[in-house]
Amino acid sequence: MNPSRRQPVHAATSSSGDELYGITELAAEYGISLRTIRFYEDKGLLAPRRINGGRAYTRRDRVRLGLILRGKAVGMSLAEIEHILSLYGEHGEGHARQLDYLIGRIDAAMAELDQRRRHIETMVAELDKVRGELKRERAARARAAKKRAGAT
Amino acid sequence: MNPSRRQPVHAATSSSGDELYGITELAAEYGISLRTIRFYEDKGLLAPRRINGGRAYTRRDRVRLGLILRGKAVGMSLAEIEHILSLYGEHGEGHARQLDYLIGRIDAAMAELDQRRRHIETMVAELDKVRGELKRERAARARAAKKRAGAT
DNA sequence: CCGAGTGCTTACGTTAACGTCAACAACCTG
DNA sequence: CAGGTTGTTGACGTTAACGTAAGCACTCGG
Numbered sequence: 001m002n003p004s005r006r007q008p009v010h011a012a013t014s015s016s017g018d019e020l021y022g023i024t025e026l027a028a029e030y031g032i033s034l035r036t037i038r039f040y041e042d043k044g045l046l047a048p049r050r051i052n053g054g055r056a057y058t059r060r061d062r063v064r065l066g067l068i069l070r071g072k073a074v075g076m077s078l079a080e081i082e083h084i085l086s087l088y089g090e091h092g093e094g095h096a097r098q099l100d101y102l103i104g105r106i107d108a109a110m111a112e113l114d115q116r117r118r119h120i121e122t123m124v125a126e127l128d129k130v131r132g133e134l135k136r137e138r139a140a141r142a143r144a145a146k147k148r149a150g151a152t
Numbered sequence: 153m154n155p156s157r158r159q160p161v162h163a164a165t166s167s168s169g170d171e172l173y174g175i176t177e178l179a180a181e182y183g184i185s186l187r188t189i190r191f192y193e194d195k196g197l198l199a200p201r202r203i204n205g206g207r208a209y210t211r212r213d214r215v216r217l218g219l220i221l222r223g224k225a226v227g228m229s230l231a232e233i234e235h236i237l238s239l240y241g242e243h244g245e246g247h248a249r250q251l252d253y254l255i256g257r258i259d260a261a262m263a264e265l266d267q268r269r270r271h272i273e274t275m276v277a278e279l280d281k282v283r284g285e286l287k288r289e290r291a292a293r294a295r296a297a298k299k300r301a302g303a304t
Numbered sequence: 305c306c307g308a309g310t311g312c313t314t315a316c317g318t319t320a321a322c323g324t325c326a327a328c329a330a331c332c333t334g
Numbered sequence: 335c336a337g338g339t340t341g342t343t344g345a346c347g348t349t350a351a352c353g354t355a356a357g358c359a360c361t362c363g364g
Contacts, residue, residue, distance in 0.1 A: 022311090024311090034311085038312090052360090053312070053360085072351095073267075075268075110279050113279075116227075116272055117272045120226050120266075120272075121269070123226070124266070127262050127265075130240055134251050135255065175340095176341090185322080186341085188323090190342090205341075205342065229321095
């Protein structure tokens with residue numbers, strides 16, 4: 001409830017190995033709005049550190065954002081994406097419970113993605129069929145024109 | 153504004169070669185609601201014939217509905233799908249204007265789909281990476297357990 | 305010290321894609 | 335012919351995924 005201080009944050013490409021990025025940098029990089037990034041945070045998909053009241057994103061956060069956008073591009077809801085991000089998240093920082101369960105979950109997610117891929121291939125095949133018909137028709141028209149030319 | 157007559161319509165699998173289907177049949181077949189099908193009609197994605205006030209769908213309508221659902225499954229909006237359906241539609245019933253233009257449009261649509269496919273493959277690769285890490289970790293745990301067993 | 309620039313929060317608005325509900329019509333059945 | 339099933343058309347509600355706008359905080363350049 002207390003906005004307090006500010007500070008650009010931007011590329012802290014200094015001695016520290018953990019480079020940080022500001023929200024506008026990320027927005028520009030991925031071509032999305034600030035509002036969208038904050039929205040993803042509200043949804044729990046991102047959890048940047050706060051520095052002087054401003055959001056500071058790590059490379060890891062950027063990867064997550066990339067996954068979010070890819071997920072959207074292939075038709076996943078933010079809820080589904082959150083699901084996948086949880087798999088992608090911290091596994092091994094000490095407890096690492098149920099490795100088998102996690103691997104199973106990942107397999108399931110991969111299977112679903114594969115299903116979508118097959119859907120796409122089916123649609124491409126359908127379109128290719130139509131394309132073939134059109135090409136044949138065009139060829140037929142060309143032949144007809146040739147014939148007309150020969151008749152005159 | 154006049155609902156008028158009705159009639160089940162259902163499978164007119166009689167002498168006529170153009171089998172017709174009722175809305176409930178389609179809904180059941182594709183596992184969607186009646187409301188959804190009517191909604192697609194409102195959006196211009198479907199245009200079934202009317203028989204006694206009731207909707208009558210042909211095989212062609214079913215194919216279109218299949219494309220709609222596939223499109224949704226891979227993350228296309230209804231507007232985009234309408235776009236593709238227009239390509240899929242009646243080409244050649246007499247006029248067939250701008251064949252080249254149509255073929256170009258189809259190529260563009262296929263390219264977009266291919267882009268989505270690549271996104272999926274990238275995500276699958278990411279997940280596979282995580283999966284590999286988890287498997288290694290599991291193996292390490294197994295070795296540690298073995299060592300403990302040997303020590304006792 | 306003042307205004308521009310950047311960021312934060314809160315809150316209301318918007319669009320897409322349906323769901324839900326009401327009221328009515330036609331049909332078949334007992 | 336009363337009642338149930340199946341269908342139709344509105345009209346309004348809902349959810350997801352943001353957009354837009356208002357108002358305050360802080361910092362920097364002049």
